[in-house]
Amino acid sequence: MKKYLFLMLALSSALFAYSTVSEANQEIINNMLSYEKDGNTHLGDLFVYLQTKLFENAYLFVIVLVPLVFFIHYMIIGPKKFKHDGKKYYVFTLFNRIIHGIAAISFIIIIPTGLIMMFGSTFGGGEFVKACKELHAVATVLFMISVIPMFLMWLKSMLFTGEDIKWFMILGGYLSKEKKPVPAGKFNAGQKMWFWVCTIGGVMMIFTGATLYVQDLNLAVLTMFGLSKIEMLRLCIIAHNTVGLAMVALFFTHVYMSIFAIKGAILSIINGYKEEEEVAILHSSYYKELEKNKK
Template sequence: MKSIKYWLLFALLGVFLHAQAPKNPDFSQNTEIYGVKQIEQIKNWGVNSPTSGVVSGSVMQMQGVAVGPLDSGKPLEGIEATRGLGELFTILQGKYFASIFLAILILVPLAFATHLMIFKSKSFSHGVKYKVFSTYNIAIHWLAAVPFVAICITGVIMVFGDKFGGGVFVRLARDIHGLCTIAFAIFGPLMFLMWVKASLPKSYDIKWLLMLGGYLTLGKTIKQPIPSGQFNAGMKMWFWTCTVGGFVMIITGAFLYFQFAPINALRLSAIIHNILGFAIIALLFTHIYMSVFAIEGALSAMVDGSMGEEELAILHSYYYNELKSQGKLERMKVQEAHH
């Protein structure tokens, strides 16, 4: 009974205090927090607001000095002196990143499905074939490609971790993400060294881009030779995004995974990691579509290393003519046409 009396007493006291509280709070006694009129400025919160930095660290850090045990009081330098990264990351992470990834996951496949319905898969004669990729080329490609695709899939799972319910599944995705990153860190550089020369930009790449590689040609065939070397302009874009972009993803991902960088460096790493992720996911869809659906039998080039003469002569005309002029084409022949 005594405890019930105490509870009733506290309840009555709470009701009394609430009734006495002013209906319009008076902030005149505490007009400034962190050196600005916080109550007035909080509605303008953002990267360039007077309160920029409020979520970025301590009061001392917002005043431009360090708070670490070895450098307390010293002026901040470099990225740690950059104001607004906390706000920028919070805004992007809270409002835009997941939405952009979702748009890419829906719209890019939808665009390719529409392309396939309108322009159809292109087909070429595969009677006479030439060995355009060695066993080493094929092995390094797949040893880099498989972990790379796994990185992309698990990365998307992590972006939408809350929608997957978090927990064991998302943590497993994170662990696979890390392990596959190690694999790509080994084979990615080997792929880069293997194809960097063939992927350097050429003047005819501009012509390829202007005609979009002939992929907007109606019908099942492309008869006009396309200006392209061993790799066309689209493949080169994917190569540089996948390798150089992939290496940047490894570095920024390591910062985020181990968190051994200053807080502002982590924020910048997260922003770069996500923005590069947009390009990589979109171009991965493009690469898969072009190699599996857009050209019938194109995937065989990365399975057994061979390509039909008609496909080689039309889609990689500069490379075909170069091999022919150097007398290499005949030595690369692997199969005669059967009649």
């Protein structure tokens, strides 16, 4: 029953997005046009095209088809299940878990409120959308607290290696019901991709979001690069929407993999322990390292 409810929600979200994104984008464009009094037309055509064509279709794809693809995967392939009564490995320290927890809470707030702000016309604007804007800003502060420690503590483990190419070639083994060892270290290629988008992309989102949130702020960067206010706002919106697409898509993926695709996987970031069979199959290189060092 829950599976069919999930499908209904995915399909209904398609109608929701399609009916609202055009109106939301038009509102942004109208606001941008109000700054054109000085005759500045830099990025004008590109901005209008991206807001009305590319971003509209891209966000519609992400918020509808990505969850739908995962639903189909869950129905056909199903989740991977591993033993939970054998040996365990302590892979995440308390500090790791606290920092990850802060980042997770921030994203749980940032993603929905960001989408509500984008589709604000459906909610009639007003106090609800304004409240979401404020929550979005508060959650961004939480993310700012976690992003640098998270970057530093996992930087070495998140560097790409040759085995990540092999992981991508078999899509981490998630298209098969068989449990065969997958080439991956402590973090697989998908997790590494999410890490870089989350941290480096997250810093970009903080800067562009702050610029849009406080539009009257006289930023020194404007004079540094010879940009006018309208040019800066347009660049920030384009960058924010572009990185936001990747963040939303990979956030959905991260949630699906940790909660649905691998049964019990989310417990490791709560108690710090991973099951031996899960490590041996999904992180085979890391497993060999642990066994070699008797950890």
